[in-house]
Amino acid sequence: MTNTLFTFVLFLFSLFMPTLISSSPLQNPELVVQEVNRKINASVARRNLGYLSCGSGNPIDDCWRCDSKWEKNRQRLADCAIGFGKNAIGGRDGKIYIVNDANDDNPVNPKPGTLRHAVIQVEPLWIIFARDMVIKLKEELIMNSFKTIDGRGASVHIAGGPCITIQYVTNIIIHGINIHDCKQGGNAMVRDSPRHFGWRTISDGDGVSIFGGSHVWVDHCSLSNCKDGLIDAIHGSTAITISNNYMTHHDKVMLLGHSDSYTQDKNMQVTIAFNHFGEGLVQRMPRCRLGYFHVVNNDYTHWEMYAIGGSANPTINSQGNRFVAPNNRFSKEVTKYEDAAESKWKHWNWRSEGDLMVNGAFFTASGGGASSSYARASSLSARPSSLVGSITIAAGTLNCKKGSPC
Template sequence: MTSTLLSLLFLLFSLLTPTLISSSPVLNPQEVVQEVNRKINGSIARPRRNLGYLSCGSGNPIDDCWRCDPNWEQNRQRLADCAIGFGKNAIGGRDGKIYVVDGDGDDDGDDDAVNPKPGTLRHAVIQDEPLWIIFARDMVIQLKEELLMNSFKTIDGRGASVHVAGGPCITIQYVTNVIIHGIHIHDCKQGGNAMVRDSPRHYGWRTVSDGDGVSIFGGSHVWVDHCSLSNCNDGLIDAIHGSTAITISNNYMTHHDKVMLLGHSDSYTQDKDMQVTIAFNHFGEGLVQRMPRCRLGYFHVVNNDYTHWEMYAIGGSANPTINCQGNRFVAPDDRFSKEVTKREDTPESEWQDWNWRSEGDLLVNGAFFTASGAGASSSYARASSLSARPSSLVGSITTGAGALSCKKGSPC
């Protein structure tokens, strides 16, 4: 191949690459909200048809897309077409090979952060090519340092009981198109002051990490679905530093203080472009606050079940837009903690103009949601043309939240 042809191919790749990893915000986020609501309602209205496969008709369009197919294991990558919301275009490793993690070197405490052994989770996630990563058997993976993911990867725990636990956990930093599905993430610790590899060609020095379950730092097109998360050093799922195009769905979160931070700081203006969908999650026992805690961006919180909090459920600062639809909020018995919402360190004269609204939410045991700003007026007009599923159905819609016990040859 001539050098001229090689140069032309490189130029073509360079021109195409930005379109593959673009993290530009959706110009009209209400249209994405409307599409989510249309899919939720469509999964009830057409319970037997979904992408040509048998559908459950549960009202959860993500699950209806794949869970009732007994042959899910024969076409795992089809899951990548099932996301909704701002992270719907996260394809992960859909267009790549299947990579089987065999557990040898993963669950025996032999994690090597610089020279990972083939067949380990760390070796899989750092590769440059798209990969759909699955697991040969049940395993508990205790990492010695952060798991730094490369772009176009799916971690798919279906068919095995996979725990990433007891050490530093998952970091999605300046990469795109990542799907994390069907694993347990818990007891995550700080890492750092160490060399860690992030690609076959590069490793570098890492400072001390926060100890999040999933840390998204400047990442885009990320989907975290059907994971069980608990008891980490800092956040369960944190997204900061310009991260966007994210969907967090069908997860079961328990036993944790600061659950989910979305936005780095009030002064980090790049987070104005952050757009996150939070759908069909169960916020359960032992949670305290930040479900989520938002800054600057646009956040659609739809059909989640909030059965426990100690301080508040949804908080924010720096004028985020929070659009809550069809959630169930069960307040704690403490009469001083009944409010769903919390504006952080901001006078009412300022936050009264922030667009926080509640539509069709079920408020139980004295729970109350303090709305502000445009409410249900023009700012949300398009989003309101279709509603989420009724909040009274949230318990059944989220009954399968968390990592599933999927068996080959059977609906999941």
């Protein structure tokens, strides 16, 4: 059987897995599920099946990926967002800016044609790339409002230096970028607009740092191996969607909320949807504080400590996810309640609804399930967890070619 045919059979198997299990009484259902999970989450198979995404039930991808003229209709992507970040328009209403220079030699006076020159401009811009490139930033890339970084059609890596900072700005879209091996920066002057630059202290080393930002959408990026978090949102950030990303090889994956005492984060609303949390991850997928968090239709195929955790009474609404516990006997629990006694956390509203638990995974729910809390934490309708394999099959950066569906 050819590789293409074999992977296609696996894809169909994942779609009809519940039916196959119910009609095969001689097989152990959990073992069947484990075997399908193992195969469907193989990186090569996932990438080879990416073109089958159209009609998958992934509402973001089904909005734009079937368009063979996507390259001429790039800004249509901004109308495809879902969840709490659905109103993030990025640079939809601005001009196309083409990055043709991968250098970042001067963070104070960036050259036209560089990514830094593009993101600091005042007007809305939809930023694309002339060719494949690896951008090693000298300092944090401090973005201005109403910007889209769109890596479709090129292989773009932001790696080996400080990475992306979204600080006190709004309407940001980051799509189709490989973000990895991010380092700390700082103790340096950095420009954040055409008319202003200032002194930056030492940064955390996040892949994407959202600090007091709003209406932010991070979609179809591949993230790994950063100094601190892959994506962190703190200091009153809100209206955020993190979707279709492929995250691997990292410890503290995602922090949402600055500290237990920073009460402005009570207004934080974040949707985490259709992501693949893959090999080499340890914890914080995400770690939440104070706000409202919708974790929906994600594929969790690895964690070493826990998958979803939090402190300071966040509301966590976990729906339609697939949780595949590690093979060791110590880390089967999906959840971790941090920095509080059971007498306190048992009142926090954390629920699991329609999640698929594999290999002994279990979710410790809490709270009375107040409908008003979960209504605030809901941002889109969950699909059945049996479809997570097809919904997340193309998570991460896409291999988009001009003139054909992406």
